[in-house]
Amino acid sequence: MIFQVQIKVMPLKDLLDPQGKAVLGGLHNLGMTGVQDVRVGKHITLQIDADNEAAAREMAEKASKQLLANAVMEYFEIEFVKA
Amino acid sequence: MIFQVQIKVMPLKDLLDPQGKAVLGGLHNLGMTGVQDVRVGKHITLQIDADNEAAAREMAEKASKQLLANAVMEYFEIEFVKA
Known part of the structure; x- marks a missing residue:
């Protein structure tokens, strides 16, 4: 059977996210001052x-732990999509 | 009111995804041959x-169109999370 799995890999909540900060600055420069915080991670299907x-x-957990996410800096969430 | 918004930015289905192909190769090298396809995109909160x-x-749509997603190569999906 074929399963469609979505994995979200995000920087840990306690860590700085420079990419997110850069995006936040960019959005503010574009006038979107209502955006208060941005965090950027990976989305893998x-x-x-x-x-x-x-x-x-x-298998998805093994893939996340061994290759997709760096446990020192990131956490991951696995979600199944109906195929 | 504060809203928590999740934006998924993925390479368009018809386009090659070299990063995904690289991850697929890596997973196969790790013995996970059950994985048939990988696509890698961004997840932004x-x-x-x-x-x-x-x-x-x-605001989330404007941010996606103006900064987060490149419409030539990517599509985006917006999802609200209960704050």
Whole structure:
């Protein structure tokens, strides 16, 4: 079965996010002063061929831990999309 | 009112995604051959101060079009999170 998995990788809440700060400055320069905070991370969609959802989730977690997210600076969330 | 807005910016479906292809190769090298396709985009969270949800959505769309997403290569999706 094919599963569509979405992984969100974001900088940890306690850490500075220079890219987000730069985007915030850019938005303020464009006049959008209502924006108070910006954080920028990665969004990754995986298409996984697995026997069941549990196996697909396990593979997505393994992929996140081993390659996609750096646990020192980032956290990740996994979400399944109906295929 | 403060609104928490999540914006997903992904490469257009018809375009090649070299970063995704690189991640796919890396996952295969790690033995995760069940992963068939990877696409990598950006995930941006905005904290917006606006009078109501419609105004916040309008600001998020303006921010996406003017700064966050490149319409030639990317599409974006806006999602509200309960604050």
